[in-house]
Amino acid sequence: MIRTEHLTKRYGKLEALRDLNLTIDKGKVFGFIGPNGAGKSTTMMILSTLLTPTEGKAYVAGYDVAKEPRRVRQSLGYMPDFFGVYDNLKATEYLDFYAGAYHIPIGQRKRLIGDLLELVNLSNKADAYVDSLSRGMKQRLGLARCLVHSPDVLILDEPASGLDPRARIEMREILKQLRQMGKTILISSHILPELAELCDEIGVIEKGRLIACGSVDEVSLTQRGIAVMMVKVIGDTAQTQRILADSNYVKRLDNKNDHFRFQFTGTELDKAQLLTALVQAGIQVTFFGESKENLEDVFLAITEGVGS
Numbered sequence: 365m366i367r368t369e370h371l372t373k374r375y376g377k378l379e380a381l382r383d384l385n386l387t388i389d390k391g392k393v394f395g396f397i398g399p400n401g402a403g404k405s406t407t408m409m410i411l412s413t414l415l416t417p418t419e420g421k422a423y424v425a426g427y428d429v430a431k432e433p434r435r436v437r438q439s440l441g442y443m444p445d446f447f448g449v450y451d452n453l454k455a456t457e458y459l460d461f462y463a464g465a466y467h468i469p470i471g472q473r474k475r476l477i478g479d480l481l482e483l484v485n486l487s488n489k490a491d492a493y494v495d496s497l498s499r500g501m502k503q504r505l506g507l508a509r510c511l512v513h514s515p516d517v518l519i520l521d522e523p524a525s526g527l528d529p530r531a532r533i534e535m536r537e538i539l540k541q542l543r544q545m546g547k548t549i550l551i552s553s554h555i556l557p558e559l560a561e562l563c564d565e566i567g568v569i570e571k572g573r574l575i576a577c578g579s580v581d582e583v584s585l586t587q588r589g590i591a592v593m594m595v596k597v598i599g600d601t602a603q604t605q606r607i608l609a610d611s612n613y614v615k616r617l618d619n620k621n622d623h624f625r626f627q628f629t630g631t632e633l634d635k636a637q638l639l640t641a642l643v644q645a646g647i648q649v650t651f652f653g654e655s656k657e658n659l660e661d662v663f664l665a666i667t668e669g670v671g672s
């Protein structure tokens with residue numbers, strides 16, 4: 365449904381995207397993860413026909429973005445990371461405006477807009493002015509706008525950015541519904557854990573290069589022999605910190621106040637020896653075990669050393 369071949373974009377001397385090869389199958393949700401400036405928006409804008417690549421090809425729903433931009437635009441809904449809403453328009457009028465732009469017949473619009481507002485949980489705001497809506501509501505309205513022409517493909521640039529936790533959860537639930545409806549979705553974020561349960565696959569991008577790609581499991585640390593560990597102790601946290609930090613196998617040690625979290629690269633025996641060292645130092649250990657890795661761990665492990 366979405367494919368890029370050797371996609372490269374240069375802004376003058378700056379290489380924003382280098383040789384990106386992506387394939388996203390129909391009905392899949394692909395999470396595009398990377399820090400600010402990694403090249404996510406650039407990729408999404410090329411796929412949405414808003415930017416011309418310097419080299420390479422991109423296809424959406426089988427159409428070449430360079431040769432058949434109108435067909436691409438009919439097939440996709442694009443939500444940029446920043447978009448304005450018009451003053452003096454109610455939510456329904458806002459959607460009606462976009463429905464008109466997509467040539468949706470007037471007779472079909474009322475029902476369509478009602479359905480879209482329901483999908484994004486804004487039915488009770490149908491007559492509210494868009495500039496009076498909260499950020500989360502505006503984002504959801506923006507999502508509804510992408511859906512007016514029932515596209516098969518959605519390209520969503522950080523749809524949850526700047527939202528509070530509750531609004532994030534609401535957005536995620538709507539995206540799950542869109543997945544169930546069979547949409548193919550490319551979604552970006554630099555807040556990683558929120559994509560884990562939503563995405564079938566993730567691609568990690570840094571400095572314009574795709575540095576890992578696959579199912580969440582495939583790019584997981586466990587596959588590469590790294591465990592994410594958690595340790596809880598009573599009392600002497602300073603000494604615990606020293607012992608953990610001294611181990612050659614402990615990476616990215618994080619003191620979370622009531623527990624320590626770190627990546628462990630050693631064997632099971634090394635793990636046992638670390639626990640023994642803590643206990644022999646007189647530390648009262650209440651928990652020593654593996655913790656569920658999150659995408660942040662994955663990302664940090666993968667990007668370590670990139671660019672150096």
Ligand SMILES: Nc1ncnc2c1ncn2[C@@H]1O[C@H](COP(=O)(O)OP(=O)(O)OP(=O)(O)O)[C@@H](O)[C@H]1O
Pocket residue numbers: 375378379380398399400401402403404405406407445554
């Ligand atoms: N119009 C432009 N002119 C020059 N450089 C640009 C332009 N647009 C983007 N860039 C640069 O290209 C690189 C990739 O930017 P891009 O916006 O694609 O990253 P991103 O991963 O989407 O980051 P963010 O999360 O901050 O949106 C950055 O170094 C950025 O500064």
